[in-house]
Amino acid sequence: MTGIAGLWAVIPAGGSGTRLWPISRRHSPKFLHDLTGSGQSLLRATWDRLQPLVEDRILVVTGVAHEEAVRRQLPMLGYDAVIGEPSPRDSMPAIGLAAAILERRDPEAVLGSFAADHVITEPENFRRAVAEAVVLARRGELVTIGIEPTEPATGFGYIRLGGRLDVVGAPSAHRVDEFVEKPDLQTATRYVECGEYRWNAGMFVVGATTLLELLAQNHPEMVDHLRIIAGDPLRMRDLWPSLQKIAIDHAVAEPAAAAGRVAVVPASLGWDDVGDFASVTRLVGVSDDLPGITAIGPADDIISIDSTATVASSGRLVALIGVEDLVVIDTQDALLITRPERAQEVKRVVEVLTAQGRIELT
Amino acid sequence: MTGIAGLWAVIPAGGSGTRLWPISRRHSPKFLHDLTGSGQSLLRATWDRLQPLVEDRILVVTGVAHEEAVRRQLPMLGYDAVIGEPSPRDSMPAIGLAAAILERRDPEAVLGSFAADHVITEPENFRRAVAEAVVLARRGELVTIGIEPTEPATGFGYIRLGGRLDVVGAPSAHRVDEFVEKPDLQTATRYVECGEYRWNAGMFVVGATTLLELLAQNHPEMVDHLRIIAGDPLRMRDLWPSLQKIAIDHAVAEPAAAAGRVAVVPASLGWDDVGDFASVTRLVGVSDDLPGITAIGPADDIISIDSTATVASSGRLVALIGVEDLVVIDTQDALLITRPERAQEVKRVVEVLTAQGRIELT
Numbered sequence: 233m234t235g236i237a238g239l240w241a242v243i244p245a246g247g248s249g250t251r252l253w254p255i256s257r258r259h260s261p262k263f264l265h266d267l268t269g270s271g272q273s274l275l276r277a278t279w280d281r282l283q284p285l286v287e288d289r290i291l292v293v294t295g296v297a298h299e300e301a302v303r304r305q306l307p308m309l310g311y312d313a314v315i316g317e318p319s320p321r322d323s324m325p326a327i328g329l330a331a332a333i334l335e336r337r338d339p340e341a342v343l344g345s346f347a348a349d350h351v352i353t354e355p356e357n358f359r360r361a362v363a364e365a366v367v368l369a370r371r372g373e374l375v376t377i378g379i380e381p382t383e384p385a386t387g388f389g390y391i392r393l394g395g396r397l398d399v400v401g402a403p404s405a406h407r408v409d410e411f412v413e414k415p416d417l418q419t420a421t422r423y424v425e426c427g428e429y430r431w432n433a434g435m436f437v438v439g440a441t442t443l444l445e446l447l448a449q450n451h452p453e454m455v456d457h458l459r460i461i462a463g464d465p466l467r468m469r470d471l472w473p474s475l476q477k478i479a480i481d482h483a484v485a486e487p488a489a490a491a492g493r494v495a496v497v498p499a500s501l502g503w504d505d506v507g508d509f510a511s512v513t514r515l516v517g518v519s520d521d522l523p524g525i526t527a528i529g530p531a532d533d534i535i536s537i538d539s540t541a542t543v544a545s546s547g548r549l550v551a552l553i554g555v556e557d558l559v560v561i562d563t564q565d566a567l568l569i570t571r572p573e574r575a576q577e578v579k580r581v582v583e584v585l586t587a588q589g590r591i592e593l594t
Numbered sequence: 595m596t597g598i599a600g601l602w603a604v605i606p607a608g609g610s611g612t613r614l615w616p617i618s619r620r621h622s623p624k625f626l627h628d629l630t631g632s633g634q635s636l637l638r639a640t641w642d643r644l645q646p647l648v649e650d651r652i653l654v655v656t657g658v659a660h661e662e663a664v665r666r667q668l669p670m671l672g673y674d675a676v677i678g679e680p681s682p683r684d685s686m687p688a689i690g691l692a693a694a695i696l697e698r699r700d701p702e703a704v705l706g707s708f709a710a711d712h713v714i715t716e717p718e719n720f721r722r723a724v725a726e727a728v729v730l731a732r733r734g735e736l737v738t739i740g741i742e743p744t745e746p747a748t749g750f751g752y753i754r755l756g757g758r759l760d761v762v763g764a765p766s767a768h769r770v771d772e773f774v775e776k777p778d779l780q781t782a783t784r785y786v787e788c789g790e791y792r793w794n795a796g797m798f799v800v801g802a803t804t805l806l807e808l809l810a811q812n813h814p815e816m817v818d819h820l821r822i823i824a825g826d827p828l829r830m831r832d833l834w835p836s837l838q839k840i841a842i843d844h845a846v847a848e849p850a851a852a853a854g855r856v857a858v859v860p861a862s863l864g865w866d867d868v869g870d871f872a873s874v875t876r877l878v879g880v881s882d883d884l885p886g887i888t889a890i891g892p893a894d895d896i897i898s899i900d901s902t903a904t905v906a907s908s909g910r911l912v913a914l915i916g917v918e919d920l921v922v923i924d925t926q927d928a929l930l931i932t933r934p935e936r937a938q939e940v941k942r943v944v945e946v947l948t949a950q951g952r953i954e955l956t
């Protein structure tokens with residue numbers, strides 16, 4: 233396996249993951265954890281998925297606070313492969329800086345940006361979709377991968393497909409008519425039924441220079457600053473804080489879609505954003521040994537009598553008797569008990585703790 | 595307050611309390627814990643209740659493994675006031691040995707035996723009932739205190755009242771017709787409705803020598819051995835293991851009742867045997883600060899969003915979101931989650947752990 237020539241993977245490893253508290257913490261966010269029982273962290277699983285496509289052409293952009301943990305989990309990365317952001321500025325500055333660094337290394341570089349904390353269970357489909365996306369990116373397109381929706385999810389944005397493109401090497405490609413916001417259930421149901429919408433998983437494949445050109449249309453100063461930092465990393469300290477905090481979707485993808493500059497490769501990836509413990513429950517599945525129990529991690533420390541639950545134990549024994557449909561997340565200093573349908577509200581606990589000044593628990 | 599002359603309190607502090615796991619453990623049983631949020635252990639609360647009645651005339655009979663903990667919780671007890679049983683032999687040998695020790699100290703001694711791990715919320719009623727019982731005991735009766743039932747409980751044995759006794763100083767007293775086993779719900783309902791039954795709380799007031807005489811009718815050898823041990827504590831080691839493991843109810847109370855030798859003083863004591871976490875939930879009551887939450891111990895470490903639960907935290911934060919009617923007992927090495935109506939089954943966890951050989955958790 234030789235990878236896709238000229239493709240660089242960019243992994244923005246950020247986000248707080250407060251809906252996955254108390255496993256995910258400020259100082260140890262979601263991507264550093266094994267939330268699916270795979271035996272490796274989401275970040276490491278992301279690397280494993282990308283490495284065959286790009287060999288050693290990988291950049292991870294993460295907060296300076298997480299740089300050491302990222303290097304520990306990915307010891308094969310060279311020093312230059314991890315970029316530390318002094319402060320969180322959302323996805324555009326992170327991916328934009330990676331683009332500015334890459335265009336200096338290789339003016340023809342195509343970058344594929346893939347979150348550090350998502351799951352893909354169909355890696356072959358992923359590889360095929362990325363290969364098509366690279367063909368389109370070489371023609372100057374901003375390309376996204378549109379996930380075949382498996383349910384009328386209200387937690388994701390959607391991509392409305394436009395006309396089919398007729399490009400050799402990218403047989404699945406469509407124009408993107410529009411990125412649309414998270415819909416309500418009724419709208420989502422319509423989206424899924426009509427077949428013209430895909431989930432927006434925030435995956436972008438684009439020439440490094442193309443991305444910066446698109447960004448320059450609305451944020452020329454940001455592009456200048458990113459190129460200065462790429463040329464002289466010592467300027468990070470003074471220029472980074474001035475960059476606008478903005479997502480790549482708003483800064484580039486939506487305006488480019490309106491201008492007819494965005495293509496989409498639809499794909500069935502078995503994708504999940506591991507957004508909350510309901511998602512984790514689906515991904516992990518019920519234990520063979522413990523009927524009704526979904527164990528995040530080892531199940532040795534769980535005793536279940538007539539119970540159904542998703543359980544993460546931290547080495548303490550967890551005994552359940554006659555409880556149904558719970559989520560029980562036990563850590564050294566905090567225990568969460570909720571239900572899958574309330575999983576989105578977990579971030580409220582982090583808000584309460586922050587308001588109480590107990591940030592050591594967040 | 596001078597106490598009731600000649601009355602000795604005997605506190606059998608035994609029992610494993612496995613229905614209150616993981617707070618109650620083999621090495622730290624129920625009576626050593628504050629399960630009601632009173633700020634003191636059940637044992638200490640028992641001492642507090644009895645001390646005004648008997649001053650320093652108290653004997654605690656407990657397993658040798660718990661002797662040190664008992665002395666630590668009751669430092670005011672003299673060395674001779676704590677009797678260590680080399681092995682558990684149920685209540686008859688424990689109370690019988692106390693009787694044999696007491697008759698040597700005071701041939702007229704009346705003993706009142708009261709469990710170390712029950713709750714009484716009406717101490718004045720308790721004092722009055724004991725005073726009546728002592729009057730009857732001095733006349734040679736074996737006296738029990740019959741608790742006014744407040745619900746058709748199926749977890750207790752019942753006492754069927756016989757004719758009213760006509761004794762000066764014991765105006766409430768009745769003969770006991772019969773001790774009856776734990777009934778089913780229908781039977782219990784009938785018992786409560788007809789008004790002729792009281793709960794058997796296992797409280798006995800009796801002359802020390804009278805008790806041993808009653809015991810000698812069916813277990814003469816046990817009485818001999820108990821008197822030998824009382825005279826020479828060094829004989830404990832060889833004689834104690836030979837004693838029959840039997841409850842005072844079967845060894846003495848039931849046969850004596852059949853012979854018309856048992857009296858009962860009915861009383862409303864606000865009594866509870868603190869038998870399981872449903873009972874604890876009733877006793878502790880809902881927190882003022884946290885709607886819907888019954889906190890066993892401090893509530894500072896509990897965050898509740900739309901939840902109802904009984905929660906014991908061990909210093910770890912406990913966050914609940916959208917859960918109802920749970921019992922959450924968190925300790926350093928074990929976490930229990932159940933529902934009040936399943937509280938009786940908690941002992942099954944201890945059985946599973948024992949079967950798994952994980953006795954360090956029991």
